Amino acid sequence: xxxxxxxxxxxxxxxxxxxxxxxxxxxxxxxxxxxxxxxxxxxxxxxxxxxxxxxxxxxxxxxxxxxxxxxxxxxxxxxxxxxxxxxxxxxxxxxxxxxxxxxxxxxxxxxxxxxxxxxxxxxxxxxxxxxxxxxxxxxxxxxxxxxxxxxxxxxxxxxxxxxxxxxxxxxxxxxxxxxxxxxxxxxxxxxxxxxxxxxxxxxxxxxxxxxxxxxxxxxxxxxxxxxxxxxxxxxxxxxxxxxxxxxxxxxxxxxxxxxxxxxxx
Numbered sequence: 001x002x003x004x005x006x007x008x009x010x011x012x013x014x015x016x017x018x019x020x021x022x023x024x025x026x027x028x029x030x031x032x033x034x035x036x037x038x039x040x041x042x043x044x045x046x047x048x049x050x051x052x053x054x055x056x057x058x059x060x061x062x063x064x065x066x067x068x069x070x071x072x073x074x075x076x077x078x079x080x081x082x083x084x085x086x087x088x089x090x091x092x093x094x095x096x097x098x099x100x101x102x103x104x105x106x107x108x109x110x111x112x113x114x115x116x117x118x119x120x121x122x123x124x125x126x127x128x129x130x131x132x133x134x135x136x137x138x139x140x141x142x143x144x145x146x147x148x149x150x151x152x153x154x155x156x157x158x159x160x161x162x163x164x165x166x167x168x169x170x171x172x173x174x175x176x177x178x179x180x181x182x183x184x185x186x187x188x189x190x191x192x193x194x195x196x197x198x199x200x201x202x203x204x205x206x207x208x209x210x211x212x213x214x215x216x217x218x219x220x221x222x223x224x225x226x227x228x229x230x231x232x233x234x235x236x237x238x239x240x241x242x243x244x245x246x247x248x249x250x251x252x253x254x255x256x257x258x259x260x261x262x263x264x265x
Contacts, residue, residue, distance in 0.1 A: 002033030002094045002117070005085055008061075009099035010042030010049055011074050013123055013141055022055055024144030025098065025121065032094050032119065039064055039081060041074045075103045082107055086114050093117060098141070100127025108134040124209040129191070129202035140209075175211075177219055181236035183210050184228070185250045188237055198248050200228060 006029055015021040029035050038061045042049045045068070053063060064081070066074040078099075085092055095111055097104060100122030108131065111118050120131065120138040132138045175183075187206040191198040198206070204224050208214050216227040228248060231237045235253035 003036045003089075003092045004029050004033045004094045004096060005037040005082075005089075005092045006035060006039070006061075006096045006098065007078055007082055008038075008040040009074060009078060009097075009101060009104075010040055011066075012099040012101045013121065014042075014048060014052075015141055015145075016048070016052075020145050021141055022052070022059065024146050025096075025141075026059060027146070028121070028139070028144050029096050032096065032117075036092060037085060037089070038062065039078075041066055041078050043068050075101065079104070079107050083110065086111070086116070094119070096121060097135075098122070100124070100131060102128030102131050105131050105134060127209075129196065129205040129209075132205045133201050175213075177230075178234065178236075180214065180219060180227075181231040181234055181253070183207055183214065184231050184248075185236045185253075186210060188248050189250045192249070200225065200248060203228075203248050 006025070008025075026035070029038075038059070040056055040061050041064045044050055044053055044063055044065050056063060064077060066077060082095070093115070094117040096119045097108070098121045100120070105128070108118050108120075112134065118135045120127075120135040121141050121144065122132070122138060124138075124140040127138075184203070184207050187203055187210055188198040190210075191203065191206055196202070216224050219227065221227040221230065228237065232239055232248075232251070235251045238249045238251045240249055
């Protein structure tokens, strides 16, 4: 059985004191192996964090206090602690980082070089595509909330009793190849708006963030690059530059359609 360490950047992912996320996180971690270390980093004098602190300590989290006003101190302490865990507790082979901060890219690289497995739990709305691309897997924190994924509080949604007399819902139509090209263009546009260069690797991560059902192989493309090339040919994205540093930008077809199939499908 794998030995698991959880390291949680509270400044980056904070689902709220009344959230069921903590239960979901532990269930997720226990599915990866035996949890042998759990640490949470933040300013515990902050009213929002102080409310969740008792729940964390009851579940054997070690709370690391980061005083207010020390920029990036949480990141530095978390990196330092992780490197110490690698050095002293070599039996820990799986790390769950609860953060989407791009500053942890080099930490993930260090863990991979040490032969560790890295899973990331994050808010995919603001997570770094480059960080997620380095991990073995990633998941949006809302997906771990038991019984649902309420965006703000994480409270279990009320489920009404099934009405057997109600008409059957019309099944959602399958997305076409052009729909997926449009999602790709939306991903490139979102990255540009965030002043992030949409390279071919990070753009795939952002596309899956918009719609987790994306799979280029199910569309008949053997490689991601083939899917992008087809989108370029169809006019949904363009390429600026050459080689791995080339940027994938929204094309003319994206501007014409004005649709956003990434939402609601």
